Every structure is written in structure tokens, then in C-alpha cells.
Amino acid sequence: MKILVTRLLPPETQARLEQQDVELIQWQHDQAMPRDTLLSWVQGVDGLLCLLTDRIDNEVLDAAGPQLKVVATMSVGYDHLDIPSLKARNIQIGYTPDVLTDATADLTVLLTLAAARRMKEGIQAAETGEWREWRPTWLCGSQFTGKTLGVVGLGRIGEAVAKRMKAFGIHRVVYSGRSRKIEAETALGGADHVPLNELLQVSDYVAVCCALTDETKDLFDYSAFSKMKPSAVFVNTARGGIVKQDDLVRALEEHKIAGVGLDVTTPEPLPTDHALYRFPNCVILPHIASATMETRERMASMSLDNTLAALANQPVPYGV
Ligand SMILES: O=CC(=O)O
Numbered sequence: 001m002k003i004l005v006t007r008l009l010p011p012e013t014q015a016r017l018e019q020q021d022v023e024l025i026q027w028q029h030d031q032a033m034p035r036d037t038l039l040s041w042v043q044g045v046d047g048l049l050c051l052l053t054d055r056i057d058n059e060v061l062d063a064a065g066p067q068l069k070v071v072a073t074m075s076v077g078y079d080h081l082d083i084p085s086l087k088a089r090n091i092q093i094g095y096t097p098d099v100l101t102d103a104t105a106d107l108t109v110l111l112t113l114a115a116a117r118r119m120k121e122g123i124q125a126a127e128t129g130e131w132r133e134w135r136p137t138w139l140c141g142s143q144f145t146g147k148t149l150g151v152v153g154l155g156r157i158g159e160a161v162a163k164r165m166k167a168f169g170i171h172r173v174v175y176s177g178r179s180r181k182i183e184a185e186t187a188l189g190g191a192d193h194v195p196l197n198e199l200l201q202v203s204d205y206v207a208v209c210c211a212l213t214d215e216t217k218d219l220f221d222y223s224a225f226s227k228m229k230p231s232a233v234f235v236n237t238a239r240g241g242i243v244k245q246d247d248l249v250r251a252l253e254e255h256k257i258a259g260v261g262l263d264v265t266t267p268e269p270l271p272t273d274h275a276l277y278r279f280p281n282c283v284i285l286p287h288i289a290s291a292t293m294e295t296r297e298r299m300a301s302m303s304l305d306n307t308l309a310a311l312a313n314q315p316v317p318y319g320v
Helices: 011-018 035-041 058-064 083-088 101-116 119-128 156-167 182-187 196-202 222-227 245-253 293-311
Strands: 002-005 023-026 047-050 070-073 092-094 148-152 172-176 205-208 233-236 259-262 282-284
Touching: 011 023, 011 293, 035 058, 047 293, 058 083, 070 293, 083 092, 092 293, 101 119, 101 156, 101 205, 101 233, 101 259, 101 282, 101 293, 119 282, 148 156, 148 196, 156 172, 156 182, 156 205, 172 196, 196 222, 222 245
Parallel strands: 002 023, 002 047, 047 070, 070 092, 148 172, 148 205, 205 233, 233 259, 259 282
Antiparallel strands: none
């Protein structure tokens, strides 16, 4: 059996990978595998362990050949995988749900706090000497107590964000999405399923926690931002494609919203001369929501489990 792993994995899982009785082909660099190399190295493999930076489409699947049994991505998002084509070819699909929920929810709250409390301006002021004496209204932001949180997509991560934000004093949680999530509503001690338009109008904080799909692509455009409160904070830790970024720039220029926190952008990395970096009220992080060593090790381990199970003709334990 032959497997292609498109990146060096965190140390414990890398060691376990190297102990397997398989022919291992691995891109040993801490950067994405070039497309040409992927297309060439994937030929004849039985398993493919990839990352969200690898687009797995028909071109890759054709290059791999009909023996390919599994594509296991080390991510919870799988918008980089062509799911219908994988299913049509009976290739098993593995991903890494649950294990990154806490880390991602933590970072979502961090970004919400950072944007709400004007952290970027505060750090800049301290570092540039703009910090003078204590002033009653200088760098005042907004606080969570008694406010409304809008969660776009009350899945595992959305629920974990809402739970954390309630501990910070959020009074009401509203959420949008295709279906009502009764269990999550109960676990949260109440949350209202509302249409997106209503969520935009009533929320003080809007957290995007949904998957990128045809339905959610460009969901946040100028019209959506215009419906939000001018005091609202918008946070996206899901996928950059859910936001029409030029419209976000315009919304910030026109002060349609008060603050933004982004862990995901289009493209990634976001070029350093991008307009979004110019706004003191827009905090941008480099797609690190799941980046704790514990979580990344666990994600890698699940991806390896998925790959090995499929090679043994078993169903993947964490399948899409
Ligand atoms: O963005 C990270 C993931 O999908 O795991």
C-alpha cells in the first residue's frame, strides 16, 4: 500500500506515520506542495492525506488512478475537496470534526474581544508612544454584558462560541442556518433561530461559524453589512469565501460596522498591501483558529487513522 502525505505532520503523528508498514511518499516541507508535484506524486497511491491548502478535484483524482481508496484531510472544513466527484468514484472521505471545536471557539472569542475592545489600536498606541495619561473615553470599545450575539451556523463551533460568549455576559443568542438546532438551544439555555436579515439587524456581535458552500459563498456582501448596527462587531473564523471582501472594505470605509475580526481571508495569505490591514478597527490573524499543539496533533492523528482504516478496507472512523 502506498500513501501520499502532502506535508510534514506534528511530531507524535509523524513518528507514528513513519512506523506504518506502508510505502510513504511525503512532501517534507512546511509549505504547500506545488500543484505539479502533487499531480505527479499522487500517481498510483492508495491513500492521500492532505491539508486544506491542497485542492483535490477531478484532475488530482484522474492523476491518482482508480486504486485510490481514501482522501483524508487534516481539517474540519472540506470545501477544498470535490465531494461529489469523490463520492462518484467511491473514494472514502475523512476529516477532523470535534477536536478543533474548543481551539476554534476560543480564538473566535479572542477576535471578538479584540475587535470590541479595540486591541489593535491599543497595542499600536502603546508601541508608538501615542499612549499618554489615562483618559476617560480614550479607546473605549463595547462590552458583552447584556448584548446579543448572532451566530451564523450553530454547528459544533457556533455552539461552543455561544457558550463561551454567554459566560462573558451575552444576554441573547440568535442564530441563522437551514434548520433549527433544538439540542443546541437547550444546551445554551435558549437561543432563537431567526432569518439572517433579522440576525444582522439585532446582533451586537456577529460570528460566522458556518461551512463555505454554494449557499454561503459571498453571504456577507455590502447589503448584509449595511443591515448591521453601526456599533456591531463582525467576526469570521470560518472561510474567507463567505465574505465579499471588497464589500467589507467599503463597509468599513463607510463606518457601517464598528469592528472586524478575521482569521480567514481571500486569498490566504492576504497580501501585506491589502486595504483591510489599513483599518485600525480590523484585526486580522493568519488562519490559526485551530493552532494549538494539542489540537493539531489530534487532527493529524485522526487523519492518519482515517487513512489507515480505508487502506484496511474499513470505513473511515471520521468520515464526511
Ligand atoms: O480551517 C481549518 C479547518 O477547516 O480545519
